[in-house]
Amino acid sequence: MSRRAVQSRIARAAEELFVDKGFEETTVDEIAAAVGMSQRSFFRYFSSKDEVVLDSLERLGEDLAARLAARPAGEPEWDSLRRAFDPVVERFGDPVSRDHDAAIQRIIDGSPRLLASYLCRLELLQRMLTDALTKRVGDDADPVVLRAMVGGAFACLHAAAFPSCDPDEFAPCLDRTMAALRPAGAR
């Protein structure tokens, strides 16, 4: 069985336990037992307990960065960033993946420890997008401003994804927010 397959088996078992009992209340031993392996082997597939939950974010990051890189050359950066978020919007469109993501999000919000790791991941993700954006724009642009712009776009994404906004309204909510925050100087 491939490494990826094992990881996904572990992840599925772990998420079930997390939903049942909560993240902090579930020990790594229990997860390992649920998939029939030793604790030591669990750590051969995931470098930490957090990783089980946050693993999918890594692939999402690569996806977003690729989308951003593929945007047409002349497009204003703010619009490119909005378009790079399309995969996220799509996932929100499908009820199955949306429910799954919502469950994950509830797990994350339920544990400060995990929430911290999650934010760290988002930070990494922003760095990836900043690099992609820098390549598109060229080195003449101010790197600090680019960094901030990606941060601003993520703030819109983060705000729109907040539970206060109901999931069906996600896409319009994101558009509205990004329109409101659109930098005045943007081409």
Place this chain on the structure above:
Amino acid sequence: MSRRAVQSRIARAAEELFVDKGFEETTVDEIAAAVGMSQRSFFRYFSSKDEVVLDSLERLGEDLAARLAARPAGEPEWDSLRRAFDPVVERFGDPVSRDHDAAIQRIIDGSPRLLASYLCRLELLQRMLTDALTKRVGDDADPVVLRAMVGGAFACLHAAAFPSCDPDEFAPCLDRTMAALRPAGAR
């Protein structure tokens, strides 16, 4: 001796050790020994090892929120946010506190675990500012947009504080970045 005084004694000793040996390489036992108390007592003053480093951020948050609340009523939100950041700019102006903060920041950046907690704190701080901003603006404003605006302003702060920008240039760098990211719709 007051609780605060003990906390600050612990914090001073801990920071010295962290600078010397690094955060991860310093055990709580060592910190406790350095101030002559048991490990158990250390945890009575700080709920975690992270807390020793991040404690000061809490007070900063209250400060920023108070500044924001005190801005004149008609001022555009983006400008109010910029002014709320003044205490941070001031700290960067004083060489002593700047060096101290830089040391702290190096400690934070040196440990992924601590960095994660730090970002979590920043998130909390943003929530505080969002609440303050909401009070100023009234409930007719879109809460999601307000949330995103605070996030955008923090992205500017975060980007400007990055080591790539030299400390003397911090204030102009922040102004430049916030000018570039100023929302087009802002009054």
Place this chain on the structure above:
DNA sequence: CCGGATGTGTCAGTGACTGTCAATCATTGC
């Protein structure tokens, strides 16, 4: 059949953190 590469379980250890209990000390009421 043998070589190493790869995957696994076991075990021992570290370090953060928690619960519990008993001793100490200052405060308060009498």
Place this chain on the structure above:
DNA sequence: GCAATGATTGACAGTCACTGACACATCCGG
């Protein structure tokens, strides 16, 4: 002055995430 009370502490044991070391199995090309 003294006893009851509450807060602070140290000592100790325990849990849990995570790591390193080693032994064992399997598998695969030569």
